[in-house]
Amino acid sequence: MCTLPTGITPDQQAAAEQALLRFADQFDPHHLAKLAARLRETLTTIDTSPGGHNPHTDSHTGELTDTPTGATLIHGELDAEGAALLRTALDSLAAPHPATDATPDRRTPTRRRADALLDLITRALGAAAIPTGGGARPHLTVTIDWNTLLANGTIPALTSCGLPLPHSVLTRLSCDAEVSRIILSPAGMPLDVGRSTRTVPAHLRRALVARDRGCTFPGCDRPPSWCECHHCVHWTHNGVTALHNLVLICGQHHRQVHHDGWTITFTDDGHPAYIPPWRIDPHQEPRRNPYTQHPTDLLTSAI
Ligand SMILES: [Zn+2]
Ligand SMILES: [Zn+2]
Known part of the structure; x- marks a missing residue:
């Protein structure tokens, strides 16, 4: 819940608190938070937008936390403009995709939004407009034991962040991928580097x-x-x-x-x-x- 802005009069504060108490009876927490934000914006006299008198510099924050299960939690905060952009981008991609033969889209709304975010990122990385890093367009890099790729190895594939990937994900990722072969000595030193392209020309x-x-x-x-x-x-x-x-x-x-x-x-x-x-x-x-x-x-x- 947001706090009221500083510099308002005691009367304004009392009126705002009364209004919030009234709303609390009528709205769920999600809508109550939105109403409180509107109330706060109505009462504030300081421009906190980027370039304003006192920009709220922490309004674009994002945190990625790796979990022991190999997943990553996303936690972040966007201002109203950023949130509107994100929602517009995701909403158009996150709609259910029912098949024409009435096979329902079994994904939950949260799973559909996560899939939409991945679609968006994949498309952005594939676009020529993305700047190159180290001479290659930025894509997902996975390090993998050759036997793991052939499904009979036990050493897990790792992303460039060091997280393990399930074999089914690996199979999908390698469907259309550029593969670099690096043979290591028992001491872990590269002996030979080769490259075979598995991309669709x-x-x-x-x-x-x-x-x-x-x-x-x-x-x-x-x-x-x-x-x-x-x-x-x-x-x-x-x-x-x-x-x-x-x-x-x-x-x-x-x-x-x-x-x-x-x-x-x-x-x-x-x-x-x-x-x-x-x-x-x-x-x-x-x-x-x-x-x-x-x-x-x-x-x-x-x-
Ligand atoms: Zn499709
Ligand atoms: Zn595939």
Whole structure:
């Protein structure tokens, strides 16, 4: 709860406290805090905005705290302008994504907001406008034992912050990634450095965009610019980086495919179709995304 500004008269203070007591009977804590902030802004005579008489320099603070479970807690404070920008950006991305066949979006509102924040960050890092650091565009860097990547090792993969990554996350991240191979001596000294590119080359991505026209997950309307490339058979399991093993998919649905057990198959005419996990569809019917189908296909397609 915010405090009243200094410099107000005793009468103003009494009136404000009376008003807050009245509101407390009628509103929940969330709305009460908003009303208190409005009251405070009405009574203050000092401009606390950036560039004002007495800027409130602590109004943009953020703290990241690592937890023992390998997650990170975000705690921060934004002023009204910053909060409005953040909410505008997140609200447009955090809407539920129900599939057209009435499969509901099972994510909670908080999970949807967190996914939206990740989408936003991924897109920002992928944009050319982001400044380069150390000669390479800033992306997530993961250090991993080769056997862990092939799923039979026990040494966990680590992010550049030193936090371990679950194997399913690692599989998703390495779907379309640049891999640097560094062989270490038993004493931990680099013996050899190689580089193999596992990224989907630009010409192949253009072909994918022409075929898929956006996220291929059933019911999704995200355009190609929001999409990542997914290897249906992962390259660590000898899946090839070729059109018949790749799909365009948005970040949220890429997470869903890797973590919730969706399977991707291809129709006879070469288009991707999704088979839900058994708990969602015991009949295991493959389904295509009608949003990205040609109108003529919609009339003739069986799935
Ligand atoms: Zn993937
Ligand atoms: Zn999608």
